[in-house]
Amino acid sequence: MTEPETPAPALSIVVPVYNGAATIGGLVKALRALDIEGGLEIVLAVDGSPDNSLDVCKRLAQEPGAPVIVMSLSRNFGEHNAVMAGLSRARGAFAITMDDDLQNPPEEVKRLFECARDGGYDAVYTYYEEKKHAAWRNIGSRFTNWCADRLIDKPPGLYLSSFRCISAFVRERITASYQGPYPYVDGLVFQVTQNVGRLQVSHLPRAEGRSNYTLRRLIRLWLAMFLNFSVMPLRLATLAGLTFGALGALAAVIVIVEAIISDKPPQGWASLMVAVLVLAGVQLVVLGMIGEYLGRMFLAVNRKPQYLVREVFRRGADGLDVERPKVDTRAAGQPHREPSHGEDEGRAER
Known part of the structure; x- marks a missing residue:
């Protein structure tokens, strides 16, 4: 039995999880400790991770505190695909996307949320005084930003970071407008709005392991930006x-x-x-x-899926509830969500 659906929170935090078993617990604990006016929810999109990240996330979903929704994707689709999956499930007035490696301090989440809310921005991107990444990744990031300045409608000088906050207006439109297999979240955001802010935040060394981004993955991501949003x-x-x-x-x-x-x-x-x-x-x-x-x-x-959700886990009244979404044949990759109790009485499924 699923717990009655709570009112939409002020903030949804979307985290794509891949090889994050060692860090995701600490991240969720720190996020749950935040005092967010209007409440928050945490959406974990487990992107076919080969370690036991899914089991760790399922345990986190059962613990008390801010609700945790765990989406188990059928295979590894890539970071931006997993982010799109999480955004499709988010309900907050604002949504923050962040990585699972604890390089972005969870305390910065509240500052980012308040910057977007109080500044009236549709999106706020973070930037760093110093990035704690390998030199080759920093060079690749600068090259990608240089290309983005010329290929997509990005405000000049804006740094593209995966630690970003977008409004529900932007979130709903980018998840509804693009159903293709090669999403590039930043390109989709700039197709919707130019009302974008900037916020400097801290960046920490990676807490565990090494980056999941290989040169091949970075080239694939760059091609998504290079080819999908410009002629x-x-x-x-x-x-x-x-x-x-x-x-x-x-x-x-x-x-x-x-x-x-x-x-x-x-x-x-x-x-x-x-x-x-x-x-x-x-x-x-x-x-x-x-x-x-x-x-x-x-x-x-040929409708190559953007992502496929195998199961969704959330805390229920009697433990962990499991939802197996049906595939909506109207759009490849987008799950058809069954209405919850009370949702099917008096209003249509969204």
């Missing part, structure tokens, strides 16, 4: 093609003039081969880029 890469490819075409035409004119006015045939096999290889390389890059766009369109049309 500028195609325009750059067109510009590169026009540039090299013009250079080729100019070289052809030079060769013809040289052949006419000179007694010797044009020389330069090596330079010719360099030109051929350069042009062939550009063509292959452009074809690959077009193929990537078409491939993503193909997967979206």
Whole structure:
């Protein structure tokens, strides 16, 4: 038997969990200790974690305190997909997303929430005086932000952090508007609003283990931003093609003039081969880029799921309640949630 559904809290905290068994307990304990006006809920999206994170999260859901909702995804879909799953379940007037590694101090959650609420922002992004990440990750983050300044409608100079706060207005629209398999949360946020604030927060060294982000995962995330929210890469490819075409035409004119006015045939096999290889390389890059766009369109049309929720766990009157959402065939990856007791009487399922 499920506990009667409580009124929507002021704040939902969404945490994607992957290999977080050693840290998620401390994070939830610290979050539950926060004094949030209007109350809070914690949504843990366990992203096919190979360790025992799911068992730890289920135990946390049974403990007293702020409600914890545990979403067990059917496999590892990626951080942004797990965040979208958690946001689809959140009910708060504001939602904060954060990692499970305790590098963002839980005490900063209240400051971030109050900054968004009192400042009237649709979204607030955090930034750090110093990031406690490896040097190669910091370089990658700077490169991603440089690209984002030019590819998506991001306010100039805004640092894109996974520790962010968004309003219910933004949350509802980004979860409803994008059903594709390659979400990029920041790109979706900036499609909805430009009313965005900034807040400097602390950043701590990782408490346990090492980052789950490999170079491959970072490249995949960068491609989601690079290809999903702008046609500028195609325009750059067109510009590169026009540039090299013009250079080729100019070289052809030079060769013809040289052949006419000179007694010797044009020389330069090596330079010719360099030109051929350069042009062939550009063509292959452009074809690959077009193929990537078409491939993503193909997967979206064929309804590759953004995520699939196997089970949802929450505290009930007699222990831990389990909900097995049905897949809503109207949108790939979005779970169809059965109405709770009383919710189906007098109002439709949302």
